[in-house]
Amino acid sequence: MSKFKEFSTFKKIVIILVALLILIPLITFMVVFFRIHSAQVDDTYESQYNKVEGVTNILLLGTDGRENELAYRSDAMMILTVDANHSDIKLTSLARDTYVDIPDHGKGKLNAAYFWGKEDLLFETIEKNFNIGIDKFVQVDFDDLMNIIFVIGGVDVEIEKREIKSLNDGIPGAYDACTYADKGEMQLIKGAGLHTLNGYQAIAYARMRYLDNGIYRDQRQRKIISGMFNGVKDLSMAEYPKLINSLLPYVSTNLSVGEMLDLAFTSYSFANADSLKQAEFPIIDDKHVKGGKYKDAGWVWLYDVNSICVLHDFIYDDIMPEDNEYLKDDSKIELNY
Template sequence: MSRRKKIVITLILILVLLPAALMGFLYYKINTIKTDNQVEGITNILLLGTDGRKNESAYRSDCMMIVTIDNTHNSIKLTSLARDTYVDIPGVGMGKLNASYFWGKDQLLFKTIKNEFGIDIEKFIQVDFEGLMDVITALGGVDVEISKKEMEAVNKSVPSTYESYDNPDKGEMKLIPGDGVQTLTGYQAISYCRIRDIDSAIYRDARQRKVIMAIASKFKSMPVSSYDDLIKTLSPCVTTNIGTIELLNMAKNSYEILQKGDSIKQGEFPIIDEVHSKGGKYKKAGWVWRYDTNSVVVLKQFIFDDVDIKNNKYLNETDKIKLNG
């Protein structure tokens, strides 16, 4: 396989991790694009998963992840931001992080993240759950390891998810037959991403990351000959403000990082340990995560300095904890 085609495939993989499939145009125009400029340092992209219904003009972001392409430390990171994090939304007041998107879409969410966590993000890729189901359906399903409790919870919601899924290729409705590693259809995978009544939203964030990683793994295992048709199918599923040339630059840098064999690092914020955060109903915000404002250093050091969250020295200190709100 040519190096150029490998770069294109790597870009597709990175965007699927986000997840995205915007590369139909890029794939066919790549030979006309100059690729001299490299993306240097650290690039943060906000992945937004939304669950808006038809005819809704305002809705909350159900999934928020920061994807970091880190050329300084040769790593790629995927960091979930808990949707119930208690934050100060500029111009709105205190509330849940995912409400930022409801009040001002991606721009207000950018401002909230910058003000709260000190991370300046300008790039985003957005996919709704309907689009994500289309991605997984086009891939022929994804392999995810699930527990018996998760399997039972998913099967309760599969019928309604299947019924609302408008895709002629969705096939007959099927329940998940058991626990362990299972090949999930599009509607099964989304049902899996949505469940949280068996544990908490933090576990749901982890399940969403598992599905994203499974999508990337499936994409990587597919023959190159299938990419043309697959990209055409996936390209309508996402919205982004990233330009074509910039996407190509990200691909080249990501390609070099992944060539080194490093796995994608995963993180979550707030730090859910009942020490640096506290979950519960608070004032008029409903159920939220109040977090230790000083623990933001853990998030920033993970993204910018490549310090593993679990090994951050700050977490051994308990005399500086200051919950927000």
Template sequence: MSNLKKLVVFLLALVIIIPATAFGYMYYKLSTIHEGDSDSEKIVSSSDYKSEKGIHNILLVGVDTTDKEQVSRSDAMMILTIDSNSKSLKLTSLARDTYVNIKGRGKEKLTHAYAYGGISLLLQTVEENFELDIQDYVVVNFNSFMSVLDVIGGIEVDVSASELEELRYFTIETYYLGKYDKKGPIDYVESPGTQTLNAYQALAYARIRKNDTAFDRDERQRKILQATLNKLTSLPFTKYNSLIDGVLPHIKTNMKPGAILKTGSTVLGIGDFDIKQLEFPILEYSEQGIYEDAGWVVRFDEDKCIPILHDFIFKNKMYTP
């Protein structure tokens, strides 16, 4: 599964549509994704790490499984920052191969924390290694992404000629993974240019990785994210319930219905869905390669990288190499 920056779509899909839907109905629906995990609740409520009034950090986790209850590695990890002070939304992508200390396991890849101890251990690992207070989390699986795109009718993406071959390869894979309704016969993108990608085609596009560089892959994922958010903001009222029913079964969170409703109100108050982004660790202060028994990892200079991360989240400072 790709390191798709899809998680923001799921959370913002909820907070965008909530205010336009009956409160009682939404409260009932949202209660189905809340999990009473006492260990994770203890972690998010007792942190002594960096926090600031008006800054709400949510850990978004994508798992490489079709079942949200299965144990697996976390494929995508991001920190969504809802900044009421600067009226902005920010997204920090955490490299899955980041070399960190995992309690009880020593130094390993960040992605292993979820497999070892679920969301509780991953939360603890992120807080301790990056010195951040994370209040909430949302865990999703990839079917959420395809469910969203199925409801909104796909997205427009400019596909280059060099991407077509690998796009076709991954289209076969994602077609059979998709479990949403009205999938129809498999359909391939045959020519370059601006295309309307359906749910499984968009996921396939995000998985392209051998065509060019990791940075180009990230750019493709950002294109999909922004296109999806743009379309969600103009989603007809008649499709709200279908979106909710398609997404919620693939999500779990420690946020209670009332907290999600409040978050939705805050996001709508910000109004700007042009998300500011940061890749962490900072490439300039990191080393990538095979290290000891850990395999391929990203080691980073804590004294350089963590202040940049904190400035981005809490001071709204964009990093420029």
């Protein structure tokens, strides 16, 4: 082969390699772009609060609707806060049984707002009762969450001895509902300790209802979300497109492509924290909340309306609830009877 032909062949190889280096990321981005658009839903709600610069509140909704149900309540509600002002990511559970004023529907449980008006009414209810601005939402059905957890390789959760029986009682039903192609043979949990839960095990854990109460259930759900966060926080930015491409078919959101990318780059610099900062509202103690049956609402949490400052301080000012000065003074407690 002449030197000219050798050079020509070499040049073709270089051109092909360069083309691949350019086209593969481009194609990956286009696929992710398409998937993001397919996951988006129309949303017309406008927050009554001005956006706080540097803080983005995303409402995470876990729904548990049964087949052919057109209306159902939200099973899990958490505020995921990306706080660039304090370089933190925070996760706040909102107890589903919190007694609130639902606009145009009277008083009832917080999760009933989703039943009556989906995301928009739930947004409005949270903002009206808690004075917290909600910027966006991400919704996932619990059945789809099983697939997401399989995709990321499971979640690490510390299982208590008292939880084992209730967890194993729920695993067969979750396994039967799981649609993940490679879910394998059903596996029960054999002992207490740290376990890497697969999709159906994790959902069985998050759904446990009768072992204790809703607050413990919220804590278990936060453990699952925290475990998912810890499972992906060490990925490089180059690995994010593949991950997003795998996860988006299972979620719906009103985040735009630009907003997703902006949040990804904003949070990447501080997403290597050891863990998410976590909180729960109402404040569950023997002073600022009262649980029980009330009027025709069933079992609810009546909460101290003045304690919303604790929620606000945690989200916007990075003050942990246990460090909040308000909780040290009992003179202003006013339950929402």
